[in-house]
Amino acid sequence: MNYYSTNHNAAIATLEEAVVRGLAPDRGLYMPEQIKQLPKEFFDELPELSFQELSYRVADAFFGEDIPAETLKQIVYDTLSFDAPVVNVNGAINTLELFHGPTLAFKDVGARFMARMLGYFIKREGKEQVNVLVATSGDTGSAVANGFLGVDGIHVYVLYPKGKVSEIQEKQFTTLGKNITAIEVDGVFDDCQALVKSAFMDKELNEKHVLTSANSINVARFMPQAFYYFYAYGQLRKAGCTNDIVACVPSGNFGNITAGLIAKRMGLPIKRFVAANNRNDVFYNYIKSGVYTPMASIQTIANAMDVGAPSNFARILDMYGESHSEICKEMSAYTYSDDEIRSAIKRVNSECGYLLDPHGACGYMALEQDLKEGETGFFLETAHPAKFKDVVEGVIGTNIEIPAKLAAFMAGEKQSIPMSREFADFKAFLMK
Ligand SMILES: *Cc1c(COP(=O)(O)O)cnc(C)c1O
Numbered sequence: 001m002n003y004y005s006t007n008h009n010a011a012i013a014t015l016e017e018a019v020v021r022g023l024a025p026d027r028g029l030y031m032p033e034q035i036k037q038l039p040k041e042f043f044d045e046l047p048e049l050s051f052q053e054l055s056y057r058v059a060d061a062f063f064g065e066d067i068p069a070e071t072l073k074q075i076v077y078d079t080l081s082f083d084a085p086v087v088n089v090n091g092a093i094n095t096l097e098l099f100h101g102p103t104l105a106f107k108d109v110g111a112r113f114m115a116r117m118l119g120y121f122i123k124r125e126g127k128e129q130v131n132v133l134v135a136t137s138g139d140t141g142s143a144v145a146n147g148f149l150g151v152d153g154i155h156v157y158v159l160y161p162k163g164k165v166s167e168i169q170e171k172q173f174t175t176l177g178k179n180i181t182a183i184e185v186d187g188v189f190d191d192c193q194a195l196v197k198s199a200f201m202d203k204e205l206n207e208k209h210v211l212t213s214a215n216s217i218n219v220a221r222f223m224p225q226a227f228y229y230f231y232a233y234g235q236l237r238k239a240g241c242t243n244d245i246v247a248c249v250p251s252g253n254f255g256n257i258t259a260g261l262i263a264k265r266m267g268l269p270i271k272r273f274v275a276a277n278n279r280n281d282v283f284y285n286y287i288k289s290g291v292y293t294p295m296a297s298i299q300t301i302a303n304a305m306d307v308g309a310p311s312n313f314a315r316i317l318d319m320y321g322e323s324h325s326e327i328c329k330e331m332s333a334y335t336y337s338d339d340e341i342r343s344a345i346k347r348v349n350s351e352c353g354y355l356l357d358p359h360g361a362c363g364y365m366a367l368e369q370d371l372k373e374g375e376t377g378f379f380l381e382t383a384h385p386a387k388f389k390d391v392v393e394g395v396i397g398t399n400i401e402i403p404a405k406l407a408a409f410m411a412g413e414k415q416s417i418p419m420s421r422e423f424a425d426f427k428a429f430l431m432k
Contacts, residue, residue: 001065003030003219006314015066016121019114019220020130022213023200029314030219035265036061043267046230047238051084052077054234055227061266062223063117071120079112085228087235087378088354093367094378095354096232103142103172104384104406105304106228106256110221111147115154117220118212122153130210131430132156133199135192138165139304139383142172144214145180156214157430159183159192159419168387168406175412183429187421198423205430216255217311225259226266232378233268241376248274248367248379250359252305254283254312256380261319261330271375273331276366278302278358281335283310288333290324301338301391302358304383334366341365345395355400357385357392 003018004010007028013021018030042057049057056076063072083100101108122130132154134144141158148156158173162184174182185192196213199205216222229247236245247270249257257275264270275283278300286292294309320326336344344361348354356364363379371377385392386402393400402410419426 001062002033004033005029006031006318015063015219016125019118019121019218020210020212022215022218029217029311029318031315031318032062032219032223035262037267043269046234049234051227051231052080054230055080055224058227058230058263058266059224062226067117067120075113075116075120078116079109079224080227082108085231087232087239089236089239089241092371092376093364094232094236094376095360095381096228096378097381098228099357099381099384099387101143102146102405103139104387104403105139105143106225106380106382107140107143108147109227110216110224110255111143111214113147113224114214114218114220115148115151119151119153127153128210130154130212132212132214133159133196134214135159135189135196136165136173137161137189137303137306138169139387140215141165141182142169145173145176145182148214149176149180150178155179155181157181157183159185159195161188161192162186162418164188166387166390168389168402168410171409171412171414172406174414174416175409177415182416183419183426184416185419185421191421195419195421195423195426199426199430202423202427205427208431215311216253222255222259222312222315223262225256226263228256228380229260229263229270230268233270236376236378243374243376244271246270246272246274246367246371246375246377248276248363248370248377250302250305250363250380250382251275251277251283252280252307252310254310254316256382257331258312258315258319261316264330265319272329274366274370274377274379275331275333276362276379277333277335278305278341278362279335279337280306280308281333282308283313284333284335286313286324286333287328287331300358301341301388302362305359305362332370334362334369336362336365342391342395345392349396355385355392355396357381357383357388359383360385 005024005028
């Protein structure tokens with residue numbers, strides 16, 4: 001399968017080229033030339049398939065032409081060698097919990113999958129070391145660092161803003177060692193992102209090193225997220241649900257929801273998708289007006305969704321032939337303030353005894369607002385509430401327990417390299 005750029009100004013790429021490059025040379029995002037339909041028998045079997053089994057079938061449709069079956073199976077099974085997502089079936093509004101991975105956020109699956117696929121290409125081609133640069137405001141860094149930990153041929157540099165990430169988040173990527181280097185930038189998240197962008201554009205640096213990124217622009221990170229939607233659908237059918245099914249996705253860069261749209265193109269009968277946002281409401285405004293106006297990001301308590309210019313919007317436009325009305329047939333959008341997020345966490349906790357994290361709270365509210373008669377919905381719970389301990393405890397007024405997986409990181413010793421926000425310093429460090 002080949003990949004084209006959403007800007008249509010770059011040569012067609014192989015899977016390997018798309019994964020190693022991340023972004024296309026014309027700064028567009030790579031898309032598969034074809035989205036294969038899965039056969040009817042697959043959908044009939046779906047409720048009975050394990051998460052690993054169905055994920056392999058989906059991965060085979062994406063990548064089966066480019067990677068030998070046994071290797072692909074191993075990549076999928078290694079990626080998913082932790083607890084499967086959990087679907088809480090509960091009537092009209094159901095939860096798909098995606099926080100059972102090593103760093104308790106949904107990005108684990110994409111990061112682990114990408115690490116294994118990139119590792120396979122490096123080995124197959126006898127490539128020199130690939131360097132992954134990732135700027136993080138917290139969650140991406142921990143998922144990527146843990147996903148790539150110990151993978152041969154890859155070194156990861158996590159750039160994060162000094163004093164601006166929570167202690168738990170920081171420990172998740174500064175205590176690992178091995179092929180993971182944490183760089184503590186004396187600046188804000190935007191400075192980290194600017195350093196990474198400058199590095200990708202610097203000629204000298206790119207002659208010396210193979211550099212790539214591991215955010216959801218990368219096809220190997222974004223496409224595996226389609227697995228979730230097949231699983232949720234299968235589990236709801238298995239529980240006897242016969243209604244039309246609607247998926248609601250807390251969104252930032254829109255990688256996760258775009259993977260859902262791809263699942264639908266493959267034949268998964270999800271009726272429509274609801275995008276839930278915090279105050280960063282560019283997609284909401286686009287749905288309302290047909291005009292897309294990217295903005296600077298606004299800081300909120302659902303900070304993994306503080307994105308003012310969602311990169312995967314280019315993929316959504318491309319999938320629907322740039323047609324606003326076609327997009328509106330399959331997608332709707334909602335936006336919530338921090339106060340609304342806090343009151344949803346409080347209300348759901350006291351009425352249902354279920355503890356939402358700030359991102360899941362947006363998903364819950366949007367689904368509750370949008371669900372119609374005769375529909376059954378699920379929203380994605382994208383992170384464990386303990387990852388946002390201070391916010392959540394402040395709202396419910398009691399302490400919450402830290403899961404063992406998170407507590408284990410707290411015991412490690414922080415190691416990081418201090419860095420100014422000047423590109424010259426970062427470049428000198430990488431050139432060494
Ligand atoms: C990254 C993230 C999101 C947003 O996902 P996108 O694919 O960027 O839209 C939502 N919730 C949490 C907890 C995240 O870490």
